[in-house]
Amino acid sequence: MFCRRCWIDFRAGEHPPVECSGPCGRRFHHRCVLVPGEVARVLRGQDSGGLEWYCHNCRQLYRLQLYFEVATDCTIRGISYL
Numbered sequence: 001m002f003c004r005r006c007w008i009d010f011r012a013g014e015h016p017p018v019e020c021s022g023p024c025g026r027r028f029h030h031r032c033v034l035v036p037g038e039v040a041r042v043l044r045g046q047d048s049g050g051l052e053w054y055c056h057n058c059r060q061l062y063r064l065q066l067y068f069e070v071a072t073d074c075t076i077r078g079i080s081y082l
């Protein structure tokens with residue numbers, strides 16, 4: 001399984017890859033798509049709290065803008081769609 005941005009394999013022990021919630025379903029290193037590690041972990045966890053992440057292409061497609069607000073205690077405060 002490769003990151004669709006840098007084409008480098010996902011390695012064990014890293015933060016889990018972030019997967020696009022859009023139709024493409026592509027996976028990326030969270031660093032490659034500027035998603036904080038805490039957010040990546042929540043996205044891949046059992047309880048994502050309805051949090052979704054869309055890749056650049058899908059964002060263009062849906063005209064979505066996502067805002068991650070990560071508090072100091074590593075919980076996600078809010079997410080907004082434009």
Ligand SMILES: [Zn+2]
Nearest residue numbers: 003006029032
């Ligand atoms: Zn990558």
Ligand SMILES: [Zn+2]
Nearest residue numbers: 020024055058
């Ligand atoms: Zn996508």
